């Protein structure tokens with residue numbers, strides 16, 4: 489059997505602490521990996537279906553946790569913000585009961601390197617458009633949480649500390665919809681819970697890295713658990729899947745991209761928006777088809793919304809109307825739509841090459857990790873778009 493070496497004393501202390509919280513760890517251990525921080529490995533051969541980690545509800549950090557409630561943050565502030573506020577306050581409290589957990593989280597310096605939110609503007613400018621859109625939305629959420637909470641946090645919590653805590657929540661949360669609570673005790677009534685209400689941080693489970701295929705974390709009224717999705721050999725890394733996310737999403741929300749990602753694709757919004765007249769934009773808005781124009785990498789394809797916008801751009805309006813009303817399956821016009829799409833993507837290929845050049849010209853040593861991830865992402869986009877153009881040419 490392969491022996492898994494301890495990645496350090498702080499991790500030993502954390503595991504002891506986690507077990508005191510009732511967390512059960514079976515046949516797995518944390519380990520350090522190049523390029524992705526900590527992760528989880530099989531400490532022995534494991535069988536498909538074995539429960540690897542269980543975190544009881546009492547150990548899940550959420551806004552129903554007593555110490556979070558005791559902060560008394562106004563309830564109109566987002567759940568993300570309140571958890572970040574709590575973590576920021578605890579960060580300054582050397583006697584925090586969460587200290588062993590905090591000690592194994594990534595550092596501010598690590599986040600400065602990997603999270604686009606913390607990058608220099610000049611580097612953010614080099615992100616693909618869909619990533620920029622996600623980043624803008626993320627910045628707005630952070631700014632709102634900070635402006636809502638700042639006066640409740642005291643002078644010790646700086647914007648930089650709050651941002652760090654906010655990113656800890658962003659990168660380490662699981663979907664927790666309070667199955668342990670009766671509807672009357674929910675932070676909001678169960679029927680009205682949205683994804684933005686359902687944040688829970690799970691000690692130890694937050695060591696798992698993401699892959700597009702991995703174990704599916706699950707939860708019930710007793711808590712969260714991870715079960716082996718297949719047999720594992722001792723020493724193999726075990727991943728969970730955070731969801732079917734594109735690499736642009738993973739980069740902005742989690743600070744990494746996958747080399748191989750079957751959920752990858754890209755948004756074509758910026759290409760299509762630039763072609764729409766004011767009237768066409770209005771029509772798409774009225775019909776509920778404005779924006780969110782997705783394309784997938786494998787197989788190369790576009791979503792229905794993209795089809796509608798391209799049809800409005802290329803066809804007489806009655807053909808567009810017949811398509812969106814369902815009176816026409818669209819196959820007759822597909823060649824014309826495809827030929828328009830091909831031209832659009834060829835234009836994008838030129839844009840991508842120009843961006844690759846700009847990334848290549850970044851000075852050596854300046855944000856080497858960022859340069860690397862940007863270069864990789866643009867290369868992926870070049871290949872993705874190239875494959876699509878080829879497919880449309882046949």
Ligand SMILES: C[S@@+](CC[C@H](N)C(=O)[O-])C[C@H]1O[C@@H](n2cnc3c(N)ncnc32)[C@H](O)[C@@H]1O
Nearest residue numbers: 524525526659660694695696697698742743744
């Ligand atoms: C829930 S934590 C996982 C544990 C984390 N690696 C750590 O060091 O504590 C999520 C973070 O792990 C990293 N991560 C997860 N999956 C990854 C992967 N496949 N490749 C690179 N980094 C990954 C990202 O920094 C992400 O924000």
